[in-house]
Amino acid sequence: MLQILRNRKMFDVCIVGSGAGGGMAAKVLTEAGADVVMLEAGPMWDPVKDSYMFKWPYDTQRRGAATEKQHFGEFDAAFGGWTLEGEPYTTGSGSQFDWFRSRMLGGRTNHWGRISLRYGPDDFRRKTLDGLGDDWPITYDDMKPYYDAIDRLIGIFGTFENLPNDPDGVFLPAPQPRCYELLIKDASTRLGIPCVASRLSILTQPLNGRAKCHFCGQCGRGCATHSNFSSPSVLIPPAMATKRLTIVANAMAREVTVDEAGLASGVAYIDKNTNREHHVRARIVVLAASACESARILLNSKSGKFPHGLANSSGTVGKYLTDSTGLGVSGFIPQMMNSPAHNCDGVGGGHLFMPWWLDNRKLDFARGYHIEIGGGRRMPSAGFMGAIQNYHNYTPTDPASRPPAGAGYGKPLKDDYRRFYGSTVNFAGRGEMIPNTDSYMDIDPNLVDKWGIPVPRFHFKFSDHEINQARHMQETFRALIQQMGGVPTSPLPSRERDYGLATGGRIIHEVGVTRMGKDPSTSALNQHCQAHDMKNLFVADAGPFVSNPDKNCTWTILALSMRTSTYIAEQRKAGAI
Numbered sequence: 357m358l359q360i361l362r363n364r365k366m367f368d369v370c371i372v373g374s375g376a377g378g379g380m381a382a383k384v385l386t387e388a389g390a391d392v393v394m395l396e397a398g399p400m401w402d403p404v405k406d407s408y409m410f411k412w413p414y415d416t417q418r419r420g421a422a423t424e425k426q427h428f429g430e431f432d433a434a435f436g437g438w439t440l441e442g443e444p445y446t447t448g449s450g451s452q453f454d455w456f457r458s459r460m461l462g463g464r465t466n467h468w469g470r471i472s473l474r475y476g477p478d479d480f481r482r483k484t485l486d487g488l489g490d491d492w493p494i495t496y497d498d499m500k501p502y503y504d505a506i507d508r509l510i511g512i513f514g515t516f517e518n519l520p521n522d523p524d525g526v527f528l529p530a531p532q533p534r535c536y537e538l539l540i541k542d543a544s545t546r547l548g549i550p551c552v553a554s555r556l557s558i559l560t561q562p563l564n565g566r567a568k569c570h571f572c573g574q575c576g577r578g579c580a581t582h583s584n585f586s587s588p589s590v591l592i593p594p595a596m597a598t599k600r601l602t603i604v605a606n607a608m609a610r611e612v613t614v615d616e617a618g619l620a621s622g623v624a625y626i627d628k629n630t631n632r633e634h635h636v637r638a639r640i641v642v643l644a645a646s647a648c649e650s651a652r653i654l655l656n657s658k659s660g661k662f663p664h665g666l667a668n669s670s671g672t673v674g675k676y677l678t679d680s681t682g683l684g685v686s687g688f689i690p691q692m693m694n695s696p697a698h699n700c701d702g703v704g705g706g707h708l709f710m711p712w713w714l715d716n717r718k719l720d721f722a723r724g725y726h727i728e729i730g731g732g733r734r735m736p737s738a739g740f741m742g743a744i745q746n747y748h749n750y751t752p753t754d755p756a757s758r759p760p761a762g763a764g765y766g767k768p769l770k771d772d773y774r775r776f777y778g779s780t781v782n783f784a785g786r787g788e789m790i791p792n793t794d795s796y797m798d799i800d801p802n803l804v805d806k807w808g809i810p811v812p813r814f815h816f817k818f819s820d821h822e823i824n825q826a827r828h829m830q831e832t833f834r835a836l837i838q839q840m841g842g843v844p845t846s847p848l849p850s851r852e853r854d855y856g857l858a859t860g861g862r863i864i865h866e867v868g869v870t871r872m873g874k875d876p877s878t879s880a881l882n883q884h885c886q887a888h889d890m891k892n893l894f895v896a897d898a899g900p901f902v903s904n905p906d907k908n909c910t911w912t913i914l915a916l917s918m919r920t921s922t923y924i925a926e927q928r929k930a931g932a933i
């Protein structure tokens with residue numbers, strides 16, 4: 357018989373996950389006086405001691421290339437990827453979905469792009485506006501105080517633009533655009549596309565004891581100076597300072613347990629170091645393990661009282677899965693050839709971006725996208741300027757650009773690198789997917805992971821709205837490149853290939869599988885991200901999201917978790933939970 361090691365201590369709150377939602381919940385609740393235990397599925401991680409921020413590509417034989425454990429490169433601060441050894445998942449017939457997981461303290465907050473966009477007033481009421489999807493049970497005005505609070509706590513740069521559905525925040529000064537970004541802005545202006553300062557959670561001034569960014573441009577490696585946002589830099593330290601946070605690392609959550617009264621009593625987890633099962637007791641459980649992981653835990657939390665899992669009397673746990681739409685196009689810009697050597701590192705992301713600018717009522721797709729831009733003379737690493745022999749094909753009218761025989765070796769090759777370095781730009785679209793009944797996750801009845809925990813099975817399908825949106829992205833990006841006097845470096849994909857739309861899950865913005873709502877028959881959680889079926893069970897990641905707007909989701913995870921955690925603290929004080 358399996359022996360479960362039970363912790364006799366009763367914690368006030370058990371939080372599963374240590375990323376944006378879990379870290380924020382830990383900070384708010386410990387500072388409100390709660391005794392909190394946090395379960396993290398990966399190891400501890402300290403950005404000061406453990407980041408690869410100052411590594412040079414030539415320090416290793418791989419030159420920074422991806423590994424099985426770090427899919428974005430061996431210096432990237434994400435331990436995991438779309439496949440993890442011993443942690444499979446499956447997809448339904450005809451579906452393709454790739455599930456990204458980062459198993460470490462802080463999760464994905466260690467390596468993300470720091471694009472920190474607020475959802476706008478229209479994003480919370482899309483069904484009211486166009487009849488598609490559903491409205492949130494809360495409004496922008498409900499969220500604004502929490503957006504303001506995280507802006508002041510974490511720090512974000514930007515400029516005041518007064519855009520109706522891209523709300524301004526509490527901004528630090530934005531860095532100046534790089535050379536190639538100015539060229540892109542000039543082209544976008546001629547096409548009538550707004551191009552404004554990015555809104556990134558990177559410090560351009562000291563804030564709350566953290567140093568300003570020194571422009572090394574390596575944000576994805578983890579920041580040893582705490583100058584960008586991550587949970588281990590900004591949220592975990594103040595929670596630890598209260599002496600009321602206990603972190604259990606390498607703890608793989610299996611299920612939320614319930615007592616005879618039908619309330620959450622704690623969490624059962626596997627110690628990954630010993631493969632033994634443990635149980636931690638808590639008066640309140642907060643799941644913040646990432647949207648699909650939290651839904652998996654709820655669906656696996658079956659009992660006689662809850663045969664379909666927890667928070668699932670409506671049958672909606674796992675439903676309404678979405679990811680941001682996304683694709684990219686690169687272009688060769690002849691006027692950027694032979695550019696003088698100069699430092700254009702800046703922050704670890706674009707200094708400019710393009711918010712959605714059109715009226716969807718006049719288009720054949722219902723929701724918009726924003727445009728992220730890239731280019732310049734970044735630090736070379738593995739894969740740098742791949743297929744350089746093709747660059748000559750992009751300037752066919754210039755005889756001097758055609759390669760002489762044997763140009764792929766020695767000095768001619770080095771000359772090509774110097775000549776073409778910094779001569780490309782790239783555009784990436786990130787758009788809104790409308791929830792549909794064909795996109796959801798459930799539990800595979802025939803497969804478990806290495807710890808015996810049943811694994812998710814994903815079903816996923818884009819609608820014509822997303823596919824037509826992808827076509828519009830392709831046309832827009834190519835028009836921008838041509839406006840710059842350049843040439844796209846790839847042909848336009850066909851309709852049969854969804855115009856190059858990235859596979860679901862590849863943008864790593866999956867949300868919506870434990871949605872919030874006013875009606876318990878159509879939603880898992882109420883407006884406080886509290887389970888309709890169980891007053892002491894909450895979700896604090898992107899699972900409660902009712903829609904997935906054309907803005908990266910982390911800033912709303914943080915604000916919503918702060919709102920939820922503040923409510924929990926108030927309810928504890930009132931003795932209601």
